[in-house]
Amino acid sequence: MITLEHVSKTYRLPDGQLEAVKDVSLHVEKGTVHGIIGASGAGKSTLLRMMNALELPDHGKITVIGRELTTLPEAELRKLRQSIGMIFQQFHLLNNRTVSGNVSVPLELAGAARRERAERVRECLRFVGLPDKAKQYPSALSGGQKQRVAIARALANRPDVLLCDEPTSALDPRTTAEILEVLMHIRDTLGVTIVIVTHEMEVVKSICDTVSVMENGKLSDTFRMQQRRGAA
Numbered sequence: 001m002i003t004l005e006h007v008s009k010t011y012r013l014p015d016g017q018l019e020a021v022k023d024v025s026l027h028v029e030k031g032t033v034h035g036i037i038g039a040s041g042a043g044k045s046t047l048l049r050m051m052n053a054l055e056l057p058d059h060g061k062i063t064v065i066g067r068e069l070t071t072l073p074e075a076e077l078r079k080l081r082q083s084i085g086m087i088f089q090q091f092h093l094l095n096n097r098t099v100s101g102n103v104s105v106p107l108e109l110a111g112a113a114r115r116e117r118a119e120r121v122r123e124c125l126r127f128v129g130l131p132d133k134a135k136q137y138p139s140a141l142s143g144g145q146k147q148r149v150a151i152a153r154a155l156a157n158r159p160d161v162l163l164c165d166e167p168t169s170a171l172d173p174r175t176t177a178e179i180l181e182v183l184m185h186i187r188d189t190l191g192v193t194i195v196i197v198t199h200e201m202e203v204v205k206s207i208c209d210t211v212s213v214m215e216n217g218k219l220s221d222t223f224r225m226q227q228r229r230g231a232a
């Protein structure tokens with residue numbers, strides 16, 4: 001579902017350059033959860049952002065859902081990104097739109113008709129367990145509820161892939177566990193392929209099928225979490 005081959009990324013800075021990702025190769029199977037763990041500054045977010053071409057690599061090849069990102073024209077990339085949901089540590093909700101309005105954004109961008117939008121928004125809010133919050137504004141919600149709204153928004157266009165950048169780092173342990181439950185439910189019932197960047201070992205232990213350790217721009221190790229699929 002996601003393949004990286006010898007991917008490198010260097011940022012040009014005013015006073016030189018910074019090699020954020022160095023010769024990374026990685027394969028994530030369809031319908032699995034892959035964790036990328038490592039210290040702050042290791043290059044995890046950069047790697048994740050390259051998986052939906054928010055950043056482009058200087059070298060190497062990235063294939064997502066059968067499309068090679070580095071060769072796609074911008075119009076095609078925009079379309080492909082509709083099949084790739086993304087969530088963030090700080091939720092990134094629009095505070096001047098209601099919960100429904102937020103979940104509706106990707107549907108509007110995709111040109112969905114009003115009726116379909118309303119239906120999908122309802123479906124997605126039901127999926128994340130917030131059917132009664134549609135008319136609320138984000139400021140009225142807890143952190144965990146905000147992340148659920150962000151997840152609903154990421155699911156609106158029925159993505160094949162969900163990219164998560166520190167999705168639980170702003171949440172307390174109990175709320176973290178709830179959000180991880182939602183992500184597992186997405187994998188198990190929708191078959192979505194999930195990549196999670198995190199510095200929290202707990203996240204890796206509880207939901208990842210495979211894990212890569214990132215250190216100083218390189219993947220130092222990739223392994224399978226033994227018990228996961230069998231235990232599910």
Ligand code: ADP
Pocket residue numbers: 011012018020038039040041042043044045046047
């Ligand atoms: P992580 O997610 O593991 O904390 P990042 O991918 O955010 O790591 O960052 C890796 C390195 O690249 C860091 O040194 C960071 O400061 C640098 N970096 C990240 N994004 C940019 C950018 N847009 N421009 C310049 N440097 C960046």
Ligand code: ADP
Pocket residue numbers: 045089165166
């Ligand atoms: P996160 O909450 O994901 O850790 P960061 O604070 O690492 O976010 O980065 C926020 C944004 O700033 C990202 O888009 C990243 O590309 C950019 N960024 C990070 N480090 C640098 C840097 N050294 N120079 C320029 N931009 C950076």
